[in-house]
Amino acid sequence: MTTTSPRVALLSGGISNERDVSRWSCEGIARVLREQGYPLSIIDVGQDIASTIASLRAARPDVVFNGLHGRFGEDGAIQGVLEWLGLPYTHSGVLASALAMDKVASRRILAAAGLPIARGATVGIAELADADPMDVPYVIKPINEGSSVGVEIVREGSNRRVQIASEWRFGPEALVEEFVPGRELTVAVLGDRALTVTEILPAGDHFYDFEAKYQAGGSAHRVPADVHPDAFAQALSLAVEAHRALGCAGASRTDFRYDDTAGDGPGRLVILEVNTQPGMTETSLLPEQAQFCGISYGELCAWIVDDALARAAPGKGPGTA
Numbered sequence: 001m002t003t004t005s006p007r008v009a010l011l012s013g014g015i016s017n018e019r020d021v022s023r024w025s026c027e028g029i030a031r032v033l034r035e036q037g038y039p040l041s042i043i044d045v046g047q048d049i050a051s052t053i054a055s056l057r058a059a060r061p062d063v064v065f066n067g068l069h070g071r072f073g074e075d076g077a078i079q080g081v082l083e084w085l086g087l088p089y090t091h092s093g094v095l096a097s098a099l100a101m102d103k104v105a106s107r108r109i110l111a112a113a114g115l116p117i118a119r120g121a122t123v124g125i126a127e128l129a130d131a132d133p134m135d136v137p138y139v140i141k142p143i144n145e146g147s148s149v150g151v152e153i154v155r156e157g158s159n160r161r162v163q164i165a166s167e168w169r170f171g172p173e174a175l176v177e178e179f180v181p182g183r184e185l186t187v188a189v190l191g192d193r194a195l196t197v198t199e200i201l202p203a204g205d206h207f208y209d210f211e212a213k214y215q216a217g218g219s220a221h222r223v224p225a226d227v228h229p230d231a232f233a234q235a236l237s238l239a240v241e242a243h244r245a246l247g248c249a250g251a252s253r254t255d256f257r258y259d260d261t262a263g264d265g266p267g268r269l270v271i272l273e274v275n276t277q278p279g280m281t282e283t284s285l286l287p288e289q290a291q292f293c294g295i296s297y298g299e300l301c302a303w304i305v306d307d308a309l310a311r312a313a314p315g316k317g318p319g320t321a
Helices: 019-035 049-059 077-085 094-101 103-112 125-130 160-167 210-214 229-245 285-292 297-311
Strands: 008-013 040-045 063-066 120-124 138-141 152-154 173-178 183-190 193-202 219-222 251-259 268-275
Touching: 008 019, 008 049, 019 040, 019 297, 040 049, 049 077, 063 077, 063 297, 077 094, 094 103, 094 268, 103 173, 103 229, 103 268, 120 125, 125 160, 125 173, 152 160, 183 229, 183 285, 183 297, 193 229, 193 285, 229 251, 229 268, 251 285, 285 297
Parallel strands: 008 040, 008 063
Antiparallel strands: 120 173, 138 152, 138 173, 183 193, 183 251, 193 219, 251 268
8 A cells, every 4th residue: 555545544442342352353354454555543442432433533543443342333323423524434324333233133024035044032031031032942142232142042952941041131132043054144235246155163062152252262154155056056045135235335245054955955054143343363254154255354343444444435325235
């Protein structure tokens, strides 16, 4: 890059359960953007939003790289602040971010678009304490959390349901979905392009929970996934359709369950969620898929910056799409 490179403010940390995840991502982002000559300010986002706003105004960035994860970072909250300040920013806008983070709202949007989702419903925690809301096995999820925070699987013979209900700290309701057997797949999207399909292999008999995602040795990735060719193509297509249905922009990542237990045919794909702020450490799923497609980590970060600036061009406005 030249000395006329755009000034970038990188938002790091945040106040969600994923604060450390954000900081890990931002360490790599900062390094490669600086190596490419971008003037960079790192802003550690905490409880004091006035301090964050003051830091943004002092930095006078041309674009904000949103490196936050979880609540207030990918749910439309910080996006609204950036819109108010008139600052172009990376990734999805206010509405798409809010919809994708709200699992109930996103399920409705995806279903209306004809995309496959798991059978499920919203239940009160008091109801959950009284009885199983559906046949076991089933999955209990917080409505507004990322990185599988708070996700639990209730299996046959388990007595965990009452304990889960008594210890629940994610609001008065939860999303309960059928447990889809099979494998975990994910597809990253850049703009309107799906990259490839990764199979996620959690260690032992664990599912891809917070620990599997971020603890050393918690999971392995197979890139590209060894799945039926029709399922591979369908996963790529569904990821782009989900990105569009929610109105996402920039980078996203769609996670799937893939049930191929019947053994015949392409199997069944079910969308679990769309991540509008995918992990961005050098070994995270999005950078890993980009690398497989010939896009280096530095090129990926630069693309995300350039995409945000292009969307903020006259007539489009920050966070458009």
